[in-house]
Amino acid sequence: MSAPVPTTHAINVRPYLIVFGTLLTLTLVTVAVASLNLSESTTVLVAVSIATIKASLVAVFFMHLRGEKPMVFWPLGLTAVLFAALFAFLLWTEGDHLFGTKFSDAFGSAPNAAPVEGGH
């Protein structure tokens, strides 16, 4: 059994307030970037990147992942792999469609046939 832990100890709240300010700033940056009428892919990339930074700040500081024991990171690592797999399968399924090969095989088109207008 471990030694008893002191029941109260002083907490430095300054890092939490700094993270709070950063989160609010990044929220405004996200809204500003979305209103710039950039291309859809650029907006997605920027918005999701900023969201990931914000989520990481919350996890590291507010959820106390900073300095947490390795046993916490094992299930989280496995979750991250499975989460990535969800989207990897999605990309695998939709990749042809997203990158413009127009499902030529699926629709039985000749390999060098011109794309059908109005198709996906």
Add this chain to the structure above:
Amino acid sequence: MDALPYTTTIRPDTGLTNPKLGIWLFLASEVMLFGSLFSAYALLRTGAPFWPDQSATLSVPLATLNTVILISSSVTMVMAWAGAASGKLSRYRLFMGLTLLGGALFLVVKAIEYSEKFSHGLYPSTNNFLALYFTLTGLHAIHVIAGMIVNAYLLGPGTRMWTRDHLRFTNRVEIAGIYWHFVDVVWIFLFPVLYLL
């Protein structure tokens, strides 16, 4: 011995208290729950020939306000834990009360948003985007309500543990906080994905 062992002492084989490991395992399952819905959104959107203009369909100002409210409630939650850990009951009560207020405000704004959609004839059955919007935000709102119930208990009858077993009480607040911050993290992704893209 308590009915639940290792609530305040570190379990030697995991290096953690049982509630700490338990909440992270629970949140891992929550990531996959929301992940399945996010991937459904991506699949349906990329496969759709037409997709509604999301920022024109939904209210970006209200969603921005809700983001600020939820982020604020996250910081008040961690301040409540800091108050409990440093043995300041009044400080704990103030910040836990503010956290509850933040959750309630979030739900009020969400209710206003939903009623606006319904008054314009926009329902989950209208199109795939609105079906995903109501499913994702509805599931998230249920999580907010669940967190508020736990926080209300810790602010009310749960505080009896403050003097009886203070360290265990502080751990409870920390575990409730980790859950509450996760709810914030989910919204941090929902906001750009549903309202801005």
